[in-house]
Amino acid sequence: MLFSELPADLFNEVLGKLPALIAGAIVSAGSFLLGRWWGRLKAGREWKKKEFFGRVIVSLNIFADGFLKIRTVMEDSLDTVFLNQIAINKVTDAAKRCTADAPILPIAKADRWFLLNFVLNEVAERFAQGQVKQDAGLPVTKIKYALFLTCEIVGEERIRKIRAMLIQEQHLREFPYPDGLPQLENSWHADRIKTLRQAAALYAKEPDNFLTLEVCV
Structure with missing residues (x-):
């Protein structure tokens, strides 16, 4: 089903939540990448020392x-x-x-x-x-x-x-x-x-x- 085929009230509800969903996805991806970066950095320091x-x-x-x-x-x-x-x-x-x-x-x-x-x-x-x-x-x-x-x-x-x-x-x-x-x-x-x-x-x-x-x- 396309967004245009949704009932108006449901379409507006989904559209209203879209920024929060996008922001959540960006935060989750950022946290994942930051965690991997920090893990590699920590592992490198441990290995060096x-x-x-x-x-x-x-x-x-x-x-x-x-x-x-x-x-x-x-x-x-x-x-x-x-x-x-x-x-x-x-x-x-x-x-x-x-x-x-x-x-x-x-x-x-x-x-x-x-x-x-x-x-x-x-x-x-x-x-x-x-x-x-x-x-x-x-x-x-x-x-x-x-x-x-x-x-x-x-x-x-x-x-x-x-x-x-x-x-x-x-x-x-x-x-x-x-x-x-x-x-x-x-x-x-x-x-x-x-x-x-x-x-x-x-x-x-x-x-x-x-x-x-x-x-x-």
């Missing part, structure tokens, strides 16, 4: 066979893990205040449990099967881990991300390498030993920077 504060990676720090072994448990976007923009802002702001000598996120005391709990829930979900086995009376091995947040700065050639680290709680109570180094799978893992030493010292003074998680396997 090798800083990806929109991601969080959870790593397991293992001392075994004389080695430090670092293994990834999960990696996801910050908004998938923290679920709240205020929480995301707090984590991101804290990450940007980290330095090479202070890699553990400086989180306000009142916020520590809440922010860490977001990550703990994500990690715990990945080990739920072991908890069910324990509840069913099946044999399991139980390991108690401590969880904390860092943003290490380890050189321009390395990617900088927000990291949640898991380490056996007993290693924070009695750190196995207070002075020397274990064998390293990669040379840059020496920086991780420095971070873990700082974590052990902080655990003794301010344990609320950590949450503990019992894993059953």
